[in-house]
Amino acid sequence: MKNNASSSEGTGTISFKKNFGKEKVEISKQHILKFMGRENLNGLTVLDIGCGSGLHSVAMLEAGAAKIHGFDYDPNSVKATQFIQKQVGHPENWTAEQGSVLDDDYISKLSTYDFVYSWGVLHHTGEVWHAIQNAASRVKPGGLFYIALYAADVQIDPTPEFWLDIKRKYVASGWMRRRAMDLWYVWRFQMRKDIRRLPEFLQRKREYEKNRGMSIFTDIRDWLGGWPMEFVYDKEAIDFVEKLGFKLEKIATGEANTEFLFVRNADDRI
Ligand SMILES: C[S@@+](CC[C@H](N)C(=O)[O-])C[C@H]1O[C@@H](n2cnc3c(N)ncnc32)[C@H](O)[C@@H]1O
The missing domain is CATH 3.40.50.150 (Vaccinia Virus protein VP39)
Structure with a gap:
């Protein structure tokens, strides 16, 4: 197998550059x-x-x-x-x-x-x-x-119709509005509109990265922008x-x- 990575730290079947996840x-x-x-x-x-x-x-x-x-x-x-x-x-x-x-x-x-x-x-x-x-x-x-x-x-609350409408708006928006919608999502669905839940959200964000191997914001963007x-x-x-x-x-x-x-x-x- 070809491997061009000069600063690699291979332990599995392929070699990873140092900063690779x-x-x-x-x-x-x-x-x-x-x-x-x-x-x-x-x-x-x-x-x-x-x-x-x-x-x-x-x-x-x-x-x-x-x-x-x-x-x-x-x-x-x-x-x-x-x-x-x-x-x-x-x-x-x-x-x-x-x-x-x-x-x-x-x-x-x-x-x-x-x-x-x-x-x-x-x-x-x-x-x-x-x-x-x-x-x-x-x-x-x-x-x-x-x-x-x-x-x-799986029953979701709000309904699929609510989400289809949000997704339609998300994909029609520019970069700034999308980032604002990411934060709206965190505020409404992760923190349930209570600033005291911020530490809880930050803890979830850390655990998410550890357990799922990806940023919670990647998943939020995939969810809001997943259209059709x-x-x-x-x-x-x-x-x-x-x-x-x-x-x-x-x-x-x-x-x-x-x-x-x-x-x-x-x-x-x-
Ligand atoms: C939610 S992401 C999932 C990506 C990846 N499978 C994962 O699990 O991380 C959905 C992916 O489907 C791709 N996609 C959407 N329509 C597609 C199509 N018609 N053919 C191939 N890929 C498509 C999107 O570009 C996007 O990368």
């Missing part, structure tokens, strides 16, 4: 492996759909994936992934590019993979069922399909994917995103 990668890796009930991803080829910052791709490489291809619709996300690729020394077995899961032509030209991963993406495309179908089409027979979708089953967006009932998703020739292996519900792990029907599973 190795801890975040480790948290993500543990989350993925725990949910999948595996000790590693050794030898698997992986497709990371809607790779975002690329953090999860690094985590999967660290877990032993043989090869990863990531793509994202948003050019800025692709740039962020390319920045991380540089931080970890441009592993030759990791490619990333711009592409849309709704682009039938692009999808049909991709190879099929042992493991297709798409976390928090398919419900943001505006055509969730089309996106699920295209994503599923890239799983090899016997391969694994791990997706996370916004759950319609659809809510999906768990059962609807299971029925749909099973009709495509998969079997549900595992599900984690109760959070905003439901996580699903499917296996594509075949005599031999990966």
